[in-house]
Amino acid sequence: MVKVATWNVNSIKARLGHVLDWLETAKPDLLCLQEIKCPATDFPTLELTSAGYHAEILGQRAYNGVAILSREPARDVLRGLPGGDGDEQARYLEATVAGVRVAAIYLPNGNPVGTDKYDYKLAWMARLARHARTLIDSEQVCVLAGDFNVVPTDDDVYDPVAWRDDALCRPETRAQFRRLLHMGFIDAFRVLHAEPHRYSFWDYQQGRWLRDQGLRIDHLLLSPQAADRLVAVDIDREPRGCDKASDHTPVWCELAL
């Protein structure tokens, strides 16, 4: 069995204790991190190595940054999403671990709509779709894991009307996300959970966590070969309730490999 997880930690330095606690209790074989918010030189590799995990890092000062933690060392590491000539933002890291080709994804937020930020989001999603096609064609066990900054349907947000014009919910955003589904990637959570209003992110403001007013934007997209092996998947809400929590909580799945 291989357990794969994703977690936007909103600064690895601020969240190191939470991450170490979660690794110890959840024991994932693979954990994709987003928003580590530091260069690789500042990443707490030593502490994570002591906890039994290797770390592959694509860092960036202050913003963004992704990493892959794994019990087995990673092979064939790809740093950055192909096709991004001159793209400085650290948002994509891909590697093979324990028979799984995994991608740690921090997809651009895109707000406000109507600015270059939204254009960048849609262009980034088009690039992701092009690269995802090559992953599908490779017929590997593959998991796209990360903060997609996409609310797939109105069942995945507490107030769809209020969020209708947000970059995370816009029809163009959802259509780009569905391109990944149409080419054969499967939303792991929805394979085993039909219930609406299950969230992976709650804003720090306005008591969103206390009122369970969140969004489901952290996803595990499985290639057909991975989906065939899916035995369990869930969102672990517990870390979101801790003191000094990230605004996101881990999503995990188990593959029978």
Place this chain on the structure above:
DNA sequence: ATGGTAGCCTTGCTA
């Protein structure tokens, strides 16, 4: 209409 929170690192940006 505004500001509410958090992290980074400034005097604002990103989310």
